[in-house]
Amino acid sequence: MFRSVFIFSVLLLFLSGCRVVVSVPEGGAVISQSGSYDCGELNSCIVEVNDVFFDETFAAQPRDGFTFTGWKKRDRGFFGGSDAVDVRLFTSGFGENETLMRILGSDETFYLEPTFERDFNPASFALVDTGVRLISSKSWRDSPLFSNVDPAVMDVDQDGFPDIVDNGPLYYLGSENDGFVNRQVPFYWLRNNGGDGTFSEGDPDLIPQSAVLVHTRHIEIADFNQDGLDDMVAVGHGFDVPPYEMERNLILQSTPGQPLSETESDNPDFTYAGFSHALDVGDISGDGAPDIVWVDLFNELGGLEEEFRILINDGLGNFARDTSAIQLNQATGKLDVALADLDGDEAEELIFGSWNEDGQNQVFWNNGSGKFDADVTVLPKLVVDGAEQYDTLAIATTDLNFDGLADLILSVSRTYDGGHLQFLINNGDRTFTDRTDTYGVDESYTGPPVWLYVADFNGDGRDDILTDAQFMWLRTSGDAFEKYVIPGLKSGDVGGGTWPVDYDLDGDLDIVSREFLTYDEYGASSSPTWRIIENKLVD
Numbered sequence: 001m002f003r004s005v006f007i008f009s010v011l012l013l014f015l016s017g018c019r020v021v022v023s024v025p026e027g028g029a030v031i032s033q034s035g036s037y038d039c040g041e042l043n044s045c046i047v048e049v050n051d052v053f054f055d056e057t058f059a060a061q062p063r064d065g066f067t068f069t070g071w072k073k074r075d076r077g078f079f080g081g082s083d084a085v086d087v088r089l090f091t092s093g094f095g096e097n098e099t100l101m102r103i104l105g106s107d108e109t110f111y112l113e114p115t116f117e118r119d120f121n122p123a124s125f126a127l128v129d130t131g132v133r134l135i136s137s138k139s140w141r142d143s144p145l146f147s148n149v150d151p152a153v154m155d156v157d158q159d160g161f162p163d164i165v166d167n168g169p170l171y172y173l174g175s176e177n178d179g180f181v182n183r184q185v186p187f188y189w190l191r192n193n194g195g196d197g198t199f200s201e202g203d204p205d206l207i208p209q210s211a212v213l214v215h216t217r218h219i220e221i222a223d224f225n226q227d228g229l230d231d232m233v234a235v236g237h238g239f240d241v242p243p244y245e246m247e248r249n250l251i252l253q254s255t256p257g258q259p260l261s262e263t264e265s266d267n268p269d270f271t272y273a274g275f276s277h278a279l280d281v282g283d284i285s286g287d288g289a290p291d292i293v294w295v296d297l298f299n300e301l302g303g304l305e306e307e308f309r310i311l312i313n314d315g316l317g318n319f320a321r322d323t324s325a326i327q328l329n330q331a332t333g334k335l336d337v338a339l340a341d342l343d344g345d346e347a348e349e350l351i352f353g354s355w356n357e358d359g360q361n362q363v364f365w366n367n368g369s370g371k372f373d374a375d376v377t378v379l380p381k382l383v384v385d386g387a388e389q390y391d392t393l394a395i396a397t398t399d400l401n402f403d404g405l406a407d408l409i410l411s412v413s414r415t416y417d418g419g420h421l422q423f424l425i426n427n428g429d430r431t432f433t434d435r436t437d438t439y440g441v442d443e444s445y446t447g448p449p450v451w452l453y454v455a456d457f458n459g460d461g462r463d464d465i466l467t468d469a470q471f472m473w474l475r476t477s478g479d480a481f482e483k484y485v486i487p488g489l490k491s492g493d494v495g496g497g498t499w500p501v502d503y504d505l506d507g508d509l510d511i512v513s514r515e516f517l518t519y520d521e522y523g524a525s526s527s528p529t530w531r532i533i534e535n536k537l538v539d
Contacts, residue, residue: 020047020078020089020110022058027066027116027461033057033086047089055090060114066461072113072404073428074344079112081403087112115402118461125458125474126536127511129488130197150451150468151514152219153501154230156206156260161192162501163202164512164530165232167216169240182239184212187252190530195504197532206259207252214238214247220281222290225263225317229254235276235294246273246299251292253317269311269321274299282339282348284325285370289313293350295334307334312370326350326372332360338395342406342426353392353410354381361392361410365430380434382412382422389414389422394452398463400439400479401425408432409465411449419449421465441465441473441481453500457509459537466511468497486533489513498533508537 022030022037022045030039034056039045041063047056060068071087073080079087089112151166166188170181186209189202213236224231231253238247248271252260264270279294292311299306308331311319336353343349347366354361361379364372382389394411400423401407408424423439424432449467457464462475470489473481486498500509511533 018048018050018107020049020112021045022047023111023113025113025116027118028060028062028068028114030058030060030112030114033059049089049091052091055088055092057086057088058112059086060116062116065119066116067119069115069117069402070404072115072344074111074113074404075346076109077111077113077344077404113404115404116461117402118459127457127484127486128534128536130532130534150219150497151499151512152221152232153499154221154232156189156202156230157191158229158254158256159192159194161195161505162503163192164190164199164501165207165219166190166514167213167219167234169215180215180240182214182241182245184214185216187211187216187234192503197504197534199530208260208262210262210265211250211252211260213250214245215240217277218279218294220279220292222281224251224290224313225253226289226315227254227256229256231317232260233279233281233292235279237275237277237297238273244275244298246275248273249276249279249294251317251319263317264319267319269309269319272299272301274301274307277334278336278353280337280339284310284322284339284348284350284366285312286347286368287315289315292319293337293339295337295352297334297355304331322370325370326364327374330374330376331362331364332358333362333392334359336392336395338397340397340406342397343428343430344405351395351408353395354390355392356415357388357390359390363430363432375430377430377432379408379410379424379432382410382420382434382436384420387414389420391415393419393450396452396454396465398454400435403428409452409454411452411467421449421452421467438479439481441483451497451499455500455509457500457535457537459508466498466500468499470498472498486511486513488531488533503532504534508535510535 022039024030024039024041024043026041029041037045037047062068070083071079151164153162154165156163167185170183170185187207190199191202192199215238216234216236219232219234221230221232233251235249236247239245250262251264253263254260274296275298276294276296281290281292284291291313294309296307310322310325312322313319331352333352333354335355338351339348341348345368347368349366350364350372352362363377367373389412391413392410393413396409397406399406405426405428407426410422412422413419421441423436425435426432451468453466454463458474464475465473471483471485474484476482498511498513501512503510513531
């Protein structure tokens, strides 16, 4: 079948540098018509442009099993959003223009980056319930644990295999105080026994005894001290019953061959008492070291400005609060927070999730220096049956429309009554359009997803959606998501959830499930158990 190929040309009128970086992801190559440039998969090639005689046509060439879907939109990127296979860059005409010649002689970098998608074969993907229950012992605690924290996947014992770290409040159904117990809980971990599908109770001595919280809310993993090993930061909010006793937050860092240690126990930005509800980790300052941001619904310090923490890493795992990074009196969303590059400039924006009818979902834009512009984007809220869904419980990013820009998926609710996924398309001009009607998924759960994971589970190059429910949604083609019931799981009550982890290091994401507690008339009668759902992805 004959296929016309359109050649797009561009006179480099806006080229403020003398080089173009051709960056090629998985799935193909970029080759110039002259043969001078052949940039292969997972490589970057530098094209020097320093005279008025440059004229090259570049072609995107997908390899078998992949399809070229267009040129990526990004900061200083050429042909962003175009699906032309061949594109032409040339500098003829520069010699007649003094301004263009001055631009040509400067020292800046522009980019040319294709996007490739894997061709999806549905028969190649299957999740299999292994029947393995990882652990059901209560020896490491004296009462059942209800955990609505997302467990952390980290290598606690430094053996190269991902372990699981968990915590949460003690909980008894039907007791006073709405079931919660006001008692500090130590962190515990499940040891991966070499990727064979079994886990065992981890050595408690590898986590310091000081690492205790009443109600852990969120855990993130990163290499804070830059030693090549996993570290952990956790936030909590204390007893979840009025008058809401609050608590500190903590960070545990690694040392080669040594147990984890608590490193910021004297830092007032960690030790104050607050009702911390969410955190995220990313490189806010742009120095390559992971920084931290978290949000409090309220705390002992008082004042809106005190309810947000931006903690900058000095590169060695020491943190100091930056109060100048953002005009916090503009921030109204504090139920959730996320960091993500939304404009393609490789600097991460701050995304705040709204809380109650007075809050807003907001994007604060990073200007590239670790500071955030006063120009704040307010995101549209989802309205379901005339009711505004004003509580945002989880935030995830993915490129829904394949234009090279990160779009948003939000888990939203109205006072935790039911739940919905909202899909927001990034327009590239600091505005977003609600496209939930286009991308919306079959929502068969009664409670809102508290955790939201976006990743490619079936190996087709498209991101899928996993929530803390008993099913997931696979991105099949176009705008469609297909519901996929995870085998071996069931709907239930408090205490469960699902999390992605490549436990066997075979390159695809498996799922670990924490099964729900069971109850009798006296309250919780069993500890939560864990189960592996293995990804049987076939290449």
